[in-house]
Amino acid sequence: MTDVAARPTPSPQVPEQAPLLEIEDVYAGYGGDDILQGISMEVYPGEIVCVIGPNGAGKSTVFKAVYGFVNIRKGRVRFDGQEITHARPQEVIQAGIAMVPQLPSIFPQMTVYENLEMGLFLERDKRKIVERIEYVLELFPRLEERRKVMAGALSGGERRMLEIGRALLIQPKMLLMDEPSAGLAPLVTRTIFQNIQRLNREIGLTVLMIEQNVRQGLEASHRGYVLELGRNSYQGPAQELLHNPEVRRAFLGGR
Amino acid sequence: MPFLQALLNGILVGGFYGFMVLGFSIIWGVMGIINLAHGEYVMVGAYFAWALFRAMGIDPFVSALLVFPVMFVVGYVLQWLLINRVVERPHLISLLLNFGLSISIANVYKLIYTADYRSVTVPYSGSFELAGFTLPTIKTAIFFAALAIMLALHLFLQHTRLGKAIRAAAQNKEAAKMVGMDIHRVYAATAGICIGLTAMAGAMVAPIQPISPFMGPLFTVKAFAITALGGLGRIPGALLGGLILGIVETLLTIYVPGVGAKVGTAVSFILLVFVLVTRPQGLLSGLRPVEEGA
Numbered sequence: 001m002t003d004v005a006a007r008p009t010p011s012p013q014v015p016e017q018a019p020l021l022e023i024e025d026v027y028a029g030y031g032g033d034d035i036l037q038g039i040s041m042e043v044y045p046g047e048i049v050c051v052i053g054p055n056g057a058g059k060s061t062v063f064k065a066v067y068g069f070v071n072i073r074k075g076r077v078r079f080d081g082q083e084i085t086h087a088r089p090q091e092v093i094q095a096g097i098a099m100v101p102q103l104p105s106i107f108p109q110m111t112v113y114e115n116l117e118m119g120l121f122l123e124r125d126k127r128k129i130v131e132r133i134e135y136v137l138e139l140f141p142r143l144e145e146r147r148k149v150m151a152g153a154l155s156g157g158e159r160r161m162l163e164i165g166r167a168l169l170i171q172p173k174m175l176l177m178d179e180p181s182a183g184l185a186p187l188v189t190r191t192i193f194q195n196i197q198r199l200n201r202e203i204g205l206t207v208l209m210i211e212q213n214v215r216q217g218l219e220a221s222h223r224g225y226v227l228e229l230g231r232n233s234y235q236g237p238a239q240e241l242l243h244n245p246e247v248r249r250a251f252l253g254g255r
Numbered sequence: 256m257p258f259l260q261a262l263l264n265g266i267l268v269g270g271f272y273g274f275m276v277l278g279f280s281i282i283w284g285v286m287g288i289i290n291l292a293h294g295e296y297v298m299v300g301a302y303f304a305w306a307l308f309r310a311m312g313i314d315p316f317v318s319a320l321l322v323f324p325v326m327f328v329v330g331y332v333l334q335w336l337l338i339n340r341v342v343e344r345p346h347l348i349s350l351l352l353n354f355g356l357s358i359s360i361a362n363v364y365k366l367i368y369t370a371d372y373r374s375v376t377v378p379y380s381g382s383f384e385l386a387g388f389t390l391p392t393i394k395t396a397i398f399f400a401a402l403a404i405m406l407a408l409h410l411f412l413q414h415t416r417l418g419k420a421i422r423a424a425a426q427n428k429e430a431a432k433m434v435g436m437d438i439h440r441v442y443a444a445t446a447g448i449c450i451g452l453t454a455m456a457g458a459m460v461a462p463i464q465p466i467s468p469f470m471g472p473l474f475t476v477k478a479f480a481i482t483a484l485g486g487l488g489r490i491p492g493a494l495l496g497g498l499i500l501g502i503v504e505t506l507l508t509i510y511v512p513g514v515g516a517k518v519g520t521a522v523s524f525i526l527l528v529f530v531l532v533t534r535p536q537g538l539l540s541g542l543r544p545v546e547e548g549a
């Protein structure tokens with residue numbers, strides 16, 4: 001088990017290089033006491049990194065802090081060489097980070113296509129908007145079939161695809177995903193993880209995801225972080241975490 | 256009066272109601288704010304038309320076009336400076352804020368214009384015959400203007416960037432922020448459009464409605480009744496609710512003996528109470544809070 005303070009091992013596929021996202025000793029909260037009490041994380045280009053931890057550990061709050069929805073009181077966040085500690089969501093998007101939040105983020109009474117248009121809200125170039133949407137529809141043929149359907153009428157898996165597809169429209173360097181498998185049937189969950197791995201392979205997408213579904217989440221990832229009570233507790237290669245006795249006892253139902 | 260003629264009169268009034276309520280309904284549907292100052296913006300529009308008519312003989316329909324940009328700016332600024340500060344807080348706070356605004360606006364107008372009733376008498380205040388029906392000219396013109404504006408608003412919401420942003424913010428506020436919308440700007444624009452439209456309705460109705468600083472609450476109550484009947488934030492729902500109120504009001508005043516035109520107000524109240532008692536969420540479940548679980 002790697003020590004918390006130690007530098008995480010880059011995943012085998014990725015050569016030694018600068019991290020894409022660097023969260024450094026971040027303290028943040030919702031106005032009361034700090035929820036995050038010195039969180040640090042690094043994500044290297046081309047990695048899939050999985051964050052696990054019990055309910056209320058502050059996993060979603062880390063994402064919200066990166067995205068500018070929650071103010072960072074202390075510490076810093078760097079992305080792609082740029083300081084984004086106090087950036088607003090619009091600026092984070094422009095820096096190249098997309099997010100699929102934990103709560104449903106589709107617009108139910110808009111069509112699949114309109115939902116995708118909304119994903120490029122900050123883009124003014126109409127031709128670019130159409131091109132990017134067509135590109136995402138190619139990545140997700142199921143969405144192409146349902147482009148005129150109201151998003152509220154999609155199945156759970158299709159909605160998640162729509163959310164992921166919409167996040168990809170801004171051609172992000174990195175995608176933050178908060179519990180992509182939440183509320184999905186096991187088979188659908190597998191499809192979602194396969195899609196994440198496919199995007200990672202095919203377009204080199206760097207992914208930081210939070211997962212309750214610890215086994216499948218880690219299996220799809222290169223590395224993992226365990227958070228507890230707003231602090232880092234373990235980190236290391238995903239395979240190592242999967243076999244770590246303490247992680248197994250806490251999150252994988254024993255043994 | 257033959258029944259069909261009475262029905263026609265009700266429909267004409269109802270079309271106006273459907274238009275008059277839009278601002279109220281959309282502000283509620285998009286931001287979860289109950290605009291108790293709604294009727295005051297009708298009043299402001301009516302005075303605007305009256306003042307321009309008296310000073311320069313400008314037709315109220317022209318004033319309706321002029322008052323939109325003016326009140327758009329007022330609505331935008333009010334939202335930006337005042338209401339956006341409380342929009343994330345519990346509903347009661349914005350309710351009280353708007354209640355305070357409504358009283359302030361009415362009293363400022365009383366200071367400026369006194370409480371005397373004003374009226375706008377246009378030359379085309381008569382009626383014409385069509386297919387055996389008698390059509391009051393002004394009400395017919397208002398009816399078609401109302402339909403045209405509703406159609407324009409529909410096209411705006413469906414096809415423009417801002418229109419889509421307004422719909423998106425109404426459907427999922429957090430997701431709207433997520434894709435990079437500045438939600439407070441969207442809200443300000445929504446308030447601008449809604450208050451602009453409401454004042455337009457006031458200007459249009461000026462020739463057939465006694466104008467006074469305290470005419471507002473009547474329209475606010477009607478807006479509540481129409482929203483309870485037709486639902487929130489949807490143009491067809493507003494039209495449906497407006498038509499029901501217009502028809503019920505008209506038929507009652509004509510057919511129930513002893514019920515004069517003065518009872519019109521009570522009708523809205525009774526309809527509102529009736530809907531709330533039988534279906535607390537509104538006839539088309541229109542009276543839900545905008546956010547689930549809120």
Ligand SMILES: Nc1ncnc2c1ncn2[C@@H]1O[C@H](COP(=O)(O)OP(=O)(O)OP(=O)(O)O)[C@@H](O)[C@H]1O
Nearest residue numbers: 030035053054055056057058059060061062102212
């Ligand atoms: N908007 C908010 N306002 C105030 N407190 C919040 C808010 N959101 C979360 N919290 C609190 O912050 C703490 C961490 O929440 P967070 O959502 O980050 O946990 P999580 O690890 O994502 O949990 P879960 O697995 O349940 O999604 C919790 O105690 C929660 O009650």
Ligand SMILES: [Mg+2]
Nearest residue numbers: 059060061102
């Ligand atoms: Mg969470």
